[in-house]
Amino acid sequence: MGLRGYVIRRVAVLPVVLIGVTLLVFSIAQLFSPEERAALYVTSPKMAEHIEEIIVKYHLNDPLPVQYINWLSQVLSGNLGWSKSVNMPVSKAILTFFPATLELVIFAIPMILIIGVIFGILSAVHKDKAIDHITRFVAIAGWSLPTFWSAIILLSIFYGGFHIFPPGRLSPYFSQVVHSPDFIRYTGMNIIDGLLNGRLDVAWDAFTHLILPDLNLTLVIIALPMRIMRSSMLEALSKEYILAARAKGLSERVVVYKHALRNALIPLVTVAGSLTAGLICGVVITETVFDYYGLGYWAAHAATQLDIPAVLGFTLLVGVVYVVANLVVDILYAYIDPRIRY
């Protein structure tokens, strides 16, 4: 079976995965009483008086299979329901929050991976030397930082102290620009849309808003790819083919970057896939502190308020993102290691 067959098979499994995860979420939600699930619609004592009517209105008391089938048939007809926690349709919420997070992650992931790989290699090649100790220390320190704390510190220094890199996604002026009728929103990602509209100023403004959240993500996550890169590099360097390569008289540079790196990359690719998927689905704290509201923020709010349609919509999205991420990783394996065939 070729790669195409493999991809088709993996995509075909997707609906099964989605039904499985949503059914699970649905069942968990049923552990809460109808009154608890109605709490989402009740924000004042006066509204609480009408809780019984609200339960009936939103069918919160129907048996689980009935509720699930109702939801499923709605989804199949293209209606993901209403997200009460943000007061808009779930599909619109996804379209609103997904591009923001995607933009954040698209810039963060290369930064995290490139820096991680470079320092991982340096660390491995110079094992137990000063550079190894320093990079490991810095990485672990970053990893140990509470995300909200490092975020607030970064914001206080750069925005509070130097008045650069403000929170939010755009400055008020450019926010007006991107919402004006002349500006076409192709992707919802401001940098890309700015470039496509020929508005470099918009792209630049959006970019300056991305720097701090991405820096924060890099700071707290960098240890992961770095340490994986280091250990897999060390392992690769101890292999016999490396010894053979060195015996051939190849330069250390060629040995490391041509022979060892390729083999050492496999574990990193695995992690990179789930890391990307993980970031897309949940950078709650970074998004909150930098006033950069995306998917993670929405999902966390929806979950704490028992906004079940939102959580289900999010679950669907997460299912798709993970399946796609794993698929990409599998394809990359074959590219990196020609021995892997599907």
Add this chain to the structure above:
Amino acid sequence: MIVIVIAGVAAYLAVTPAPTATPGKLNYTDLIVQPSKVESGKPVTVIAELANVGGSNVTETVYLYVNGTAEASKSVTVPPGESLNVTFTITKSAGTYVLSVGPLSKVLTVLPAIKNPDTIIVATIGEPETLDPAWAYDTASGEVIFNVYETLIAFHDGKTDEFDPLLATDWYVSPDGLTYAFKIRTGVKFSNGNPLTPEDVEYSFERAMVQDRDGGPVWMFLEPLLGIDSTREYNLTDPTIAAKVGHMIDDAVESNSTHVVFHLKRPYPPFMAILAQTWSSILDKEWCIEQGDWPGWKDYVQWVKYNNPETPPLQEKMMGTGPFKLDRWEHGVEVVLTRNDNYWREPAKIKTAIIKKVDEWSTRKLMFLSGDADIVYVPRAHIKELEGVPNIRVYKDLPTLMVSPAMFFTFDISSDSPYIGSGKLDGNGIPPNFFSDVNVRKAFAYSFDYDRFIEEALLGEAIRPANPIAKGLPFYWEDAPKYEYNLTLAEEYFKKAWGGEVWEKGFSLTITYNVGNLARKTACEILKYNIESLNPKFKIYIRAVEWPTFLRDMVKSRLPIFLIGWLADYPDPHNFVHPFMHSKGTFAAWQHYSNPEVDELIEEGISTVNATKRAEIYHKLALLYYEDVPSVPLAQPVDRHYERDWVKGWYYNPIYPGVYFYPLSKGY
């Protein structure tokens, strides 16, 4: 400052050539700094007036010193007997400066540059639930709505009981309080250009009653106009009944070419205040119908299709007559309003108003300090962080129309409650009717340290009401009797309770509060500490639960004691005594508190027009509340408003849902 002045003068003396013994003599007669308060980067003119009082020409270099350092100089020659003005123009960044020329000094205050001069940005938490005025019942929605839509009448500035004409120019209330007639303003246009007509007004109120969503604000029309709390008190699935209710709604509000008339089922003194709030916003009928909303009275059955919809028909769209138009609502980010340039009054001074949702306090604070936000919501726990910060303005002690929290006793606790231990008076629990004994309630009321609570939990930012008729409401009674913290009296009443059994056997119960509400947590702890100190057999456990669980147990009467607050719907005591005291009221129903005398007085209070008689009724109710102690109000919070000092025109009205942008501008 003095040091700087002295330094300036000293520097002057050191640098300026000493007058020579020529007959010419130069006096520095005046120093003018224009303006003396200026925005950073804007030019300041400094004029030094010199007079030659001697007999021959004087040539001199005049220096301008800023904080003791020479900043500019000009060489001048003044003929004898003449005066000369030497003018310097300088620009400075924010700060305070002492300007000296010759022996004269003046202070110049340079204020930070105004960011976004024609935009007001509010950084706050939360965001609107909807932009549909008939659906909206939260302050965040109300804030947007009352800047875009308008009502027939408006509260007069900061007052809650005086009204200004808005879309109505004049009104008439019949002496029996059953008919309200309003003359509708002419020449007003919605922002789409459609003219405002009395028919639009009739449509707006009828549409609201047609919509009447569960838990929405429309009961405030239904109660006075139809004498019901919800349209679904009738079986609307029956077409005959639906038609009857349709006719009732149609007949309640009528319009002709100039006027709109409301026919009330019973007198309802707060009706005017209800008409001045966002649920009474006037919509453009034609536009609403274009949006697929209720089409009006084609027949009297079809309206049921528009009753209690799952989502608001005008969720994201607005078309009002107000000073602003909705530019966009970017969910989770901001609501942007732009000036309505065709407004029937003078257009607003600012072009744009932005309400930004910034949940994280540190971020909000940084935005405020850097001037990127003009008005900011400051949680009580953080008020200290802004003390002494320059260039901001704080309004303190703003009274709210809110009793929050109050401590409610459940007279008949549901027997499936997990919070009453054994369910018996055996020392390991309480019987479900534990609080039906007034002695128990009084003992609890005396056990609470009110002052400490306000000091610790609310940082002193509250006053203590005696009863639900909070300060700021009509018929408020300043000296109404209230329970003070007194453990001796508490002990006395505990000994009387249940014929002495409570004191002898002891009891155990659990109080819950919703997670994250630190004030309520503190209240629970104070109560626990004080009551347990009275008798070692008294046990109170505190449990934090999520809001959904708290809510479930509260509405199912499972909580022996619950702490919750009440925010005014409209500024009238009825809106407080009903939920707190009427057997069918919000809280009293969950508590199973019922006193027929109280119910009767409340009904009488709301249907009495005469203010003197009403005052007597609410006075009696205050006394009955004290005797019965169905609940104890713990605090009426006072609020604060924080703005940059370049914001002009803000004023406080406790019933406003948020910032009214129309009078605001920016400048120094």
